Amino acid sequence: MRLLLALPLLAFALPAAAQTAPQAADVPYVTPLGQPPISTMVVEPVAMMLAACDADGDARVTRDEARACLARSFASTDTAGAGSLGYIAYSDWAERYLGDRNALPSPFETDIDHDNRITLAEMTAKIDTIFDRLDRDRDGILVRAELLTIRPGGFDRQRKRR
Structure with a gap:
């Protein structure tokens, strides 16, 4: 009998409790003290490789620098001198x-x-396509700002996109 009397009270209490409880999406993630802020900029692995292709140290990567760098990296993986890589050797190159x-x-x-x-x-054809996509101002030169991807809101600690 007491259970029957308590059920109507629960019917009124549960919706009120659900409305007052903060939702996970409503509460902004605050980094603990001493922790770095949430990342809002990331770099694609291929963009990171292209940044390393800056041969003259001017913090700018031309298409010629990118192609020369790619040829050197390809040759270092094609140790047999076959002129091509199988998928496993390509995976070695990617790693x-x-x-x-x-x-x-x-x-x-x-x-x-x-x-x-x-x-x-x-x-080279694939990297040229990626180079063109990253070269936002279409000047044939990649600068560091073009190699970054900005993620508004960043990523939370569980690597989920906000």
């Missing part, structure tokens, strides 16, 4: 120069003729 075997561009999108081999010409 060394992009930081992860699964970083983009993938071998599947780079292998234009789908012969399961990636040539320097195919890699």
